Amino acid sequence: MFNGKTILITGGTGSFGHKCTEMILKNYSPKRLIIYSRDEYKQYEMSRRFSDKEFPCMRYFIGDVRDKERLCRAFRGVDFVIHAAAMKQVPASEYNPFEAIKTNVLGAQNIINTAIDAGVKKVIALSTDKAVSPVNLYGATKLCSDKLFVAGNLYAGSGDTKFSVVRYGNVVGSRGSVIPLFLKQRETGTLTITDPRMTRFWTTLEDAVQFVLDGFERMVGGEIFVQKIPSMKITDLAKAMGPECEQKVIGIRPGEKLHEMMISIDDARNTSEFDGYYVIKPDTGFMTKQADMIGGEPVAEDFVYTSDSNVDWVDEEGLIEMVSTLKIDK
Template sequence: MLNNKSILITGGTGSFGKAFVRTVLERYPEVRRLVIFSRDELKQYEMQQMFSERQYSALRYFIGDVRDESRLRRALEGIDMVVHAAALKQVPAAEYNPFECIKTNVLGAQNLIEACLSNAVQRVVALSTDKAAAPINLYGATKLCSDKLFTAANNIRGNRDIRFSVVRYGNVMGSRGSVIPFFLDKRRTGMLPITDSRMTRFNISLQEGVDMVLWSLENAWGGEVLVPKIPSYRITDVATAVDPDCSQEIVGVRPGEKIHEEMITASDSFNTVDLGRYYAILPSAGQFTIEDYCAQTKAQRVAPGFAYDSGTNPDFLSIAQLRTLINQLADQPHVD
């Protein structure tokens, strides 16, 4: 699929970008060009120590910011496919600096769309987040807006051979700032703080996220928000898996935090289909109907009122399964 293609990834020096680059280089040795687009020269230098242009002739490192449309237009010359991973995603920082978050996550998304339409880009997949479903904080609101921009971009593509789609998933297991590395650090104190004993979260690995993006590049029609079927875990089970001898103290839910993660709301159900491996939230107005989509993909419409959240998910990880996954993470670096 990606052999003889040119791909650009925004925010390419993050953990997703590194995993994506590693996977592409391993699976598609004949990829023509793989461009890492990001604004941090130090992170690019550090990534070059892992993936050098001398070792991999397809690699290019391109300094730029998604806020700068002219720089995006230059970077996208000759690019066939784009993966959009650049974002400001720290919830507290977004609440304190709201317009900075808007400039990157919303205006940056539109800049990328315009630049892709101005070049011969064929496929665009943007990364989203569970926080974009019924958002309660600014970060989630900006990602929902970004999702809408990308899905609606298909309406203005004209006769261009380009498709825009979105992938939405929850927290990556072991990501920096998430609960597992936090608990691993706190267990030496003998107490693990629990925000709410009812709290649940979805669980996805970094590689699963990469594989989903690759699937989307090949299979998405354009306009979908794709959601993976993944297991949940209870926060209390994670604490027990990390250290069953630690006490668990309830400290209260933090501002902007939900008890359960949502990825598909009941309001989305009327436009949502089941693809087997993934769900797809289809555009309510676009260039194809839900009936056409189901006929071609063998998808099934979900029941009216269907919702997909980590609390009602039928698939939960056990304490033993969590302990195994945590042990596998122990010797790995944390994810951004």
């Protein structure tokens, strides 16, 4: 569905944007692929890998999702938008709360309004497990963003623009993940563990990107796609990366959860299960038609999807195998 179409990725110079660009160029023939971000140096570095000479469809736009006027210019003629731009570092968001709200919440509002005005066909926004029962500002802003994108289908009215959300867990080796930290600490012989009971959802960057791209085929508008992915214990990850290293417990950090959640019990009544993923249907009475179109097998009323209650786990051997083939994104 991307052949001959124009695709725009906000925050396109990040880990997700790089992998998404690579996979789109490999598997499709888009008319244009626009990288929209605010860091000129990262765009320069990315353009060396994906040059417009080798890939004539590539375009690089300097811009911020806070700037609606620039978004209006960038969205002209765009068919599909992947909204990956966000302030996602928990400590930075806690220390700069107004900035996090401007980017993650007001930026989402700008994306929605501009997409409707420009006649964009489909928009998928990236979410996170931290948006479910949030305990930090980053999670709270992403929860608000998710709600905005679901409601964006109502704002579109009789227009053709559809909005959906894709939610997944921690991405192996992405910027800011624990793996680069462990690699650095391994040289000292000691790996720091916040809490030995801690569990996390675990997915690869390639799987996350493919899940988003598949979402454009599946979406009817208003749903939140939740990827089925395995869990891992943080102690198993540390042992896989530094089997000879000491593990030092330093205590859980502010705004951090012991276990992550992607579907709460309150969302269970609106959740359907599919092969490889779940869908949280819109629960507003104005979107019953979209909810009925989604289908799927309803989950149990007491269903929750948390990293500690997951039925799928990556064991230490699996972690060793995954980490050994990993290209760390610095």
